[in-house]
Amino acid sequence: MTPELGNEPVVAVLAALAEPTRRHVLDALAARGTATATELAAGLPVTRQAVVKHLAVLDQAGLVTAHRAGREVRYRPAPDALAATARWMADLADAWDQRLLAVKHLAEGTAAE
Numbered sequence: 369m370t371p372e373l374g375n376e377p378v379v380a381v382l383a384a385l386a387e388p389t390r391r392h393v394l395d396a397l398a399a400r401g402t403a404t405a406t407e408l409a410a411g412l413p414v415t416r417q418a419v420v421k422h423l424a425v426l427d428q429a430g431l432v433t434a435h436r437a438g439r440e441v442r443y444r445p446a447p448d449a450l451a452a453t454a455r456w457m458a459d460l461a462d463a464w465d466q467r468l469l470a471v472k473h474l475a476e477g478t479a480a481e
Contacts, residue, residue, distance in 0.1 A: 377430060381453040384429035389414060390422045394431060394445065402444040 384390055389412070396408050405423060409416040423443055426432040430449030434441050 377449055378453050378456045380429040381431060381449050384425050384431060387422070387425075389418070390426055393419060393422045394426060397432060397443055398445045402442050404440050404442055408443075 385394075392412055393408055396411055397403055400407070405416050405419045408423075409419040412419065414422075423432060423434070427434055427443075430446055432443045433446045434443050436442075
């Protein structure tokens with residue numbers, strides 16, 4: 369079975385992670401475990417407003433969750449969407465391995481004749 373890219377959660381994760389700053393935001397959040405946009409912006413070369421926008425995209429992709437703690441909004445990594453994307457990528461790699469093995473067998477069979 370060939371994995372299809374029409375899987376919307378996978379598409380959202382790949383689109384979110386395609387932007388380098390979002391990967392940096394997610395890495396920083398993963399290192400901290402939980403943080404506010406202000407805390408994350410302090411360690412990144414972008415404004416707090418930019419971090420908030422990146423966190424919104426990551427949230428829509430299911431890569432982070434937000435919860436209010438008093439006046440703060442705290443974010444934490446959400447591993448399920450990333451794990452599902454990793455499984456999709458592993459399935460895709462397996463499908464390509466099978467195709468390449470079939471090509472190899474075909475080429476070897478042709479060369480042996």
